[in-house]
Structures are given as structure tokens and as C-alpha cells.
Amino acid sequence: MSGLGRVVRSGVGRRRVQTVVIGLATTMAVTASVLGGSLLVASAAPFDNAFAEQKGAHLAAEFDAGRTTSAQLSATASASGVTASAGPFPTVTTTPTADGPGDPAPMSVVGRADPGGPVDAVTLTDGAWADAVDEIVVSADGPFAHYREGSGVGRRFTFPDLPGSPTLTVVGVARSISRTADGWVLPSLITAPTGYQVLYRLATADTAEQVDAGRAAVAALAPEGALSGSQSWLVLKKAADRAVAVFVPFLVAFGLLGLVMSLLVVGNVVAGAVGAGTRRIGILKSLGFTPAQVVWAYVAQALIPAAVGTAIGVVVGNLLTIPVLAETEEVYGTVTSAVSPVVAAVVIAGALGMVAVTALTSALRAGRLRTVDAIAVGRTPRHGRGRWAARLTARLPLPRPVGLGLARPFARPARAMAMGAAVLFGATAVTFAVGLASSLNELQIARDHDNADVRIGVEGNGNAVPSGPGTRLDVDSAAVTAAVEAQPGTRAHYSTTRTRVSVAGVAGTSTIVSFSGDATWDGYEMVAGRWFQAPGEAVAARPFLTATGAEVGDTVTLDDGGKSVTVRIVGDVFEMSSEGMVVLTDEATFAAAPGPMGASHHIAVRPGTDVTAYIGALDTALKPLGTSARPARTDGGSDTIVLINSLTATLTLMLVAVAALGVLNSVVLDTRERVRDIGVHRALGMTPKQTITMVVSSVLVTGVVGAAIGVPAGVALHGAVMPAMEKSAGLGLPASVFAVHDLPELLLMGVAGLLIAIVGALLPATWAARTSTATALRTE
């Protein structure tokens, strides 16, 4: 082995602490970078990526089975502009009944033998594809999956409208990026299709006009009038982009935080480790090593443990990223298999490049030192830095170990700043995460507006259907109101009725919610303006206002099948039902007949009232009316918010760990450098506990400063990300979602930042306390 090789080997093998620290720091940094980078990639146009991966259908066409045959439709595959097609698949829309409390909603069922193919490659998220006539696969994004705690596999549905009224068992849950069906069965099950589905990919489909041209070309090759409906991928893309837009800013923020922290920690550790070897570099030069040999020796000494750390980090990062990405995909409604190889490659190259460049820079600096100076470094203490701090702390009425520790950062300001930056990022991450979690909780509270104790009828958000078997939709709402108001224990009560209306100039329909009674107690939150008070007044959600171009103070005309009502918008209300295309007003303004969903009643009971007993008594009165009451707060939290909270917790823990490791690395280097001083202290009678106190105190100033900057930075990041989420989602969020930080909580966050520093310092502090005094005194 050459002299250089021996130097490298001994440097790696004998300087174990330095080797381990570089390896550990690289592992954590690469892990965080893989996670952060993967999130950034996953957050970049997730719908487009999933659409490309699943070969999504640019055009999903539905043909009337009465006007065409499967064979005739096969010809449409050669239509101008069509590059690939799948189908025809027989379809039928029918309303199944579930084997338990269920949702009697219509299900669009497609007969499809296999999930793959040239267009719309459906991905199974659970279970298997149907391969028997009594099996069905349900859509992960439809109302038939995610049953109770499970995905829905094993659930049974009976289809009374299909020949033989078959009962099918759910054997799989799958996701189609083109949302082509609620359920898939074997084609042989659909013996009497009402339609055929054909899925097309087009050569150009970037604009509505291009998709329309494709549709026209397809329609021209089909029998006249056979094309009964179609869906452009642009509509899905718009909806998907809007849905994920809420979460992209926050995931990007976390991803960037992870990447920046990783760079910082690795740079700091490698620079510190190489800097600590300056005296050895001097000795090597005195033995005849050229500056270039010395520099390469030190770059290699840093690169070897870094390479090992990188390899471990990539594996750990992948293992950690897969479940996180799975959660992200649930949020985005997409399917991606694993970490992008590009991310792994970039992270590996970036980490090793960073280590090499940092080591090279530090080694070049050391290599340029005169040999005699390099030898003197480390043996001769540096003079001058931080003496004022040492003088000051010596006079403070503090235990001496605390004073000695407090002065330490001022002796090595660059290292202290690097450590402070790690704490700063950690505190920023914690503050941001806690703020975000609080905002999401506030969002959920505002969305659910569920101050009611008891409900009768449909769910409050209007997206669900009546629950419980035997629930009738034609209940006499006035009779229910009379029963509720006659019931002892009722404190407040109102009812709502939902009706579809159209608005001039706005495509599709909007929902008008007519209120009977005062609903202001039920947690409706205003983004701007006020709640409606007089006949003719209404409040609307931001998407409705955006779509109609209306602002608070404007009037809007709503059309309910020829009956027009003009309302004045007096408030922008946070309401996410009906995708925000919703207007809320009093029934005196818009007295609609109960729609297909019936009226829902919301009741608050008097303080001290037993809700269960109240419901029991009320049910007695409601029974003759054909309805029943139920507790209002049994709904679980939003899946999306649970996912976001879970993601936030994972990412925060990761960033905090990286921050603590950054501190640990700095303190390890500092403690190693000061081992002789520590030996002197010990020889003079410093106990192990006092030694730990001194080392831990050495991070207090840095921790406080890092936290003092990091906490406001976290608040600022939250302040920037939340409006970005609001803007990209096109929602108007109430003030309660933004103003989530209060002083005690911020102080706690500051303490958390300080804790990151203390936890990071504890290990090297313990190591310092255990170091043999005699050995320490002999150490140069």
C-alpha cells in the first residue's frame, strides 16, 4: 500500500469519531434529501405524472348501446388524431344495496377483463382484479371504497336491477386516473349493457378545442347519435390540480427545508472534521507529503465514510419515503410506485459532491498553511476570540460550569453559527408544522361547522346521502321542526334544504342552501362580510363568487327551473360542500321544496342535557314521521387532514432529527478539540455532572438565538404558505385558519428549538464527562 493509502486508511480507521460523525451526518442528510426530493418530485404536476404513467384517457366516450354495437365502435380506434384506444367496454349504471348500513347511490359499472391495456391502465391499490362473475373491483376514489376502517375489500353489494339480481363481493380497490368507473366487473356479467365505454388517447389534447376535435372525429366514425356522452381529461386535470394545489406549497416547503438542512449539516461536519485534522496535515507535510497528496488524502478520508453514509441513507431514505409517498398519493389521488431513480441519483451525486467540495476547500486551506504553523494549530490555542464573553460570564452570578459553557460559542463563532443554523431550521420546521396542524384543525372545524349535538336527516356537508336503513327522504320537515321544538332540552335548532340552481353565465349547477331558523351558532365562519340577516340577503362561498365574478355587496340571480330569485351577497362564507359552488340564504328568500336529499335538522341541546337520552326521547316523537335522530359529532375527521397531519408529523420528526444531529456533530467536534481543556477542568475538580453542564451550556446561547430566529421564521413560513394554499385552491379561508399562533405556544416552540440543541449536545457532553482525565491531559 502506498504512503498515501496508509495515511487514508489510518485516518479513516483510527479517527473513528470523525469517521462515524461524517458517516452519520451523511446518512441523515441523504435520508432527508431523498425524502425531500421525492416530495418535490411528487408535488410537481402529480396529476400529469400519474396520467402519463397510467396512460390516462384524453377522451372517455360513452355510447348508447341501443344505437351501436361493440363491433361498430371498434372502428373509432382509427379516427383521426387517435393514437391509442381501449374498449369498447360494456357499461351499466345501477344502484346496488350494500350488506349493511350503506349508501344507496348509483354505481357506474364497467365490464373490463383486465386492468391494463394501452389506455387507462387501472392500478390496484388493494386486493386483486375480478376474475369471477360474482366479483367486483371498486374505485378508490368513489363512494364505495374506504368502508369503515378498511378499504372495502370483502364488502358485498346486491344489484337488484341486473339480471338475476347478483350479489358481488368486492375483491379489489383500484384507481383510474381517468375516473372511468365506480366499479369494474367481468364483461360477461353485463349481459344487457346500456352503453359502451371507449377510451382514447389523442395525438394532441392540450386544449379543449383539440379534445373537441378528437371527439368529433370519433363521433363521425360511430353510428349517428350513438355518442351519448364524453369526458375530457382536461376537466379531470382541472379538478385534480385544484384539489392538490392546497397541499403542494406545504410539501414543497418541507422538501426544501429538508434539502437545505442536509446541505448545511454535511458541509458543517466535513469542514469541521477536516479543519480538526490540520495539525496532522502539518505533520504529514513535515514528513515530505506534497500539498496535493495531503489534500487528496483528506478528501478521501471524508469521502469514504460519506460514501458508506450515502449508501445507507439512500436505502433508509427509500424505506422511509415509500410510506410517505403512499400517503402523498392518497392526498393527490395518484399512484406512483416508488422513489424516483432520478431523485436517488441526484441525491447521491449531490451528497458526495458536497462532501468532496467541502473537504477539498478545507483541506486546501489547511494544505496552504506553512508546515510549522499547521503543526502549531491544535497544540497552541487560538488567541483572542470570545475573550470578552469569557470575562463577562466569569462575572455573572452563575455556577462556573454554566459560565464557561455560555462563553464557548464566542470562541468559535463560525461553528456556533452553523450549529445555530441547524437549530434555526429545526425550530422553523417545528413552528411551521405545529402552525400547519393547527390551521388544518381550524379548517376542519370551519368546514364541519358541527356545533350541533344532534342531527336529523342528511349529513351537514351535503355531500353524503341519508344514512341508516329505512331513512325516508320525504319526511315532513315542518312536523320534525315541531317535534324538535316541543322536545325538552332543545336549546337551538335550524333546518336546511339543498336545491340545485343555475346561475346565468356559469356552467353547470350551483347549490342553494335554504335555512329555516338561526344557524349562526353552528360554526359557520365568514371569510369576509357578514351572515345574512334580512330577506333577499345571502352568503356565498369563494368558488361561487369567483365563478360568477361577484363580490360581497353584488347581486346574483339564481334560477330554479324557471323561478328566478335575486339575492344580494352580504358575505363570503367558508363552505366546502358542493365544491364551494354554494349560496346560503334564508328560506324566506328562497323557499324551495325539499329536494331529493330532503331537509336536515341541526339541534343544540341545553347544557347538562344527556344527548343519548335526548335522542331516545326525540326518536319516540320522530318515529311516526319516518325519521330518526342521531348524535351529530360521530363523523370522523377528514381523511385528507388526517393524512396531512400524519405527513407533517413524519416530516417534522425527520427535520428535527437532522437538526439535532447537526448540533451533535458540532458539539462532538468542539468537544474533541477541547478535550485537553476538559481534562484540565477535570483535574481541577470538575465533576462529571459539572462537565455535562458545561458542555450543554455551550449550546444554550446558540440554541436560544437559533430558536429566537427560527420561531418567527416558522411563523413567517406559515404566513406565506397558507395564503399560497388558499390561492392555489381557489378557496377563501376564514381568519381562524391563519391566526393560529399565540404567545404561549410560540414560547413553547422556542423551548422546543432549545431542546433540539440540548438533546444534540447531551451525547457528546456525556462522552466528555466520561473521558479519562489522565488521557485527556495527554491529548494534544
Place this chain on the structure above:
Amino acid sequence: MTTPVIELRDVSRRYDEGPPALRDVSLTVHAGEAVAILGPSGSGKSTMLNLIAGLDRPDTGTVTVAGKRVDGLGEAASARFRRAGIGMVFQFFNLLDDLTVTDNVVLPAQLAGMARGEASRRAAELLDTLGIARHARAYPGRLSGGERQRVAVARALMNRPALLLADEPTGALDTASGEDVSALLTELNADGQTIVVVTHDLALARSCTRRTIRLVDGKIAGDVAANPEPTR
């Protein structure tokens, strides 16, 4: 005969697989004595000093200093014992460069919990006695070798220890400074301070101690009283 300050009984110490650094050494040093431990490199001098200071533990035997068994003390108890009963002076001074002379000197007292004011008064007294009061606010890096060693001696005496251990106290000094430190140790001993000096410098041993213990290969090869009337 005065009370023993140091009592080593059948003390042995071996590091790893090497030969014993000390073998069955027994030794008694009484209060007020000035003892030099002489020997070539590797003879066991530093091991003996470390055992007396409670920085290391013997494999066998007992070590009693100022009436306290130190061979079985834990780290914290050993530190407290050292703080109260032992003053140490090192070859390379081991002063903390980022602290002023006064702050270096008061450190052992502050670790023991003495109030800053009281510790400062004691430090000022010591610096005055040792003739370096004018350097009280200076940093060690600006002092000569002899002055630094005086500061180290002042720090060692801060808590009025029963025993002053000096490890090659003139090893890093020029001749004049070495003689200066030697005279200082002689003066301290004359005032009743028990001193153990580990050195390979026969001249130092002769000038400031009255008893010389010679170590060879971990065993006491000679223990002789010398210079019964040390030169002042």
C-alpha cells in the same frame, strides 16, 4: 512523626497487555514533606502521580490521601476529593488560554461553589504572594513560561490543598525560569505545604525537596532523605 498525607499500600497498575507500570509499591509521605519522585521515562512516575491524584485506579492495593481512600472513588467523588485536597501543577501549565490569570486561578474555588468575591480576594492574595499580581488581568498567552507556571501554582493552591502535586514543573521552562519555580516550591514547603514533585531533573529534586524516591520499572529502587536543610 506527623500524620501521613499519602499512603500507598502494595499498589500495582498494569495497562492492557504491557508490563506493570507499578508493582507492589508501598509508600508513605507525611505532612510537610517535600518529596521528589525520580525515574527514567516509563518507570511509573506519572502512573503513581495519577493514582495519588485520583485520576486513575490501581489494579491492586490501596491509596489513601489526606486520610481518604481514593482508590475506590467514583468519578464525581474523585473530582470533589481533588478539588478539596489536591493542587496540581503540570509541565505545560495547562492554563485555560481564554481566561484571564485571575479567572484561571479562581476556577477551582468556583467549581467548589465559593462565591466570586471571596474567591477573587483569595486569588489576589495568592498572586501577590507569588509576585505576579500585576498580571492579574492579563491572559496566559502574554506571560513568560516562569510566570505561567507561577499562575498554575497559584491555581493549585487556591483551595488550600493538603497536597501539591507537580508533574515536571520545570520541564518546559528555561534555566532561569526553572530555578525561579524551584525556589517557589521550596518556599511553599518551608511554609508547611506538602509537595510531591515528579521529575527526571535531579537538580530540581535536590533544590526543592528533602526526600527522593527513585522508580525503576515500576518499583521503588531507592527512597533516600536528601538536603535535610533545603536551600532557601
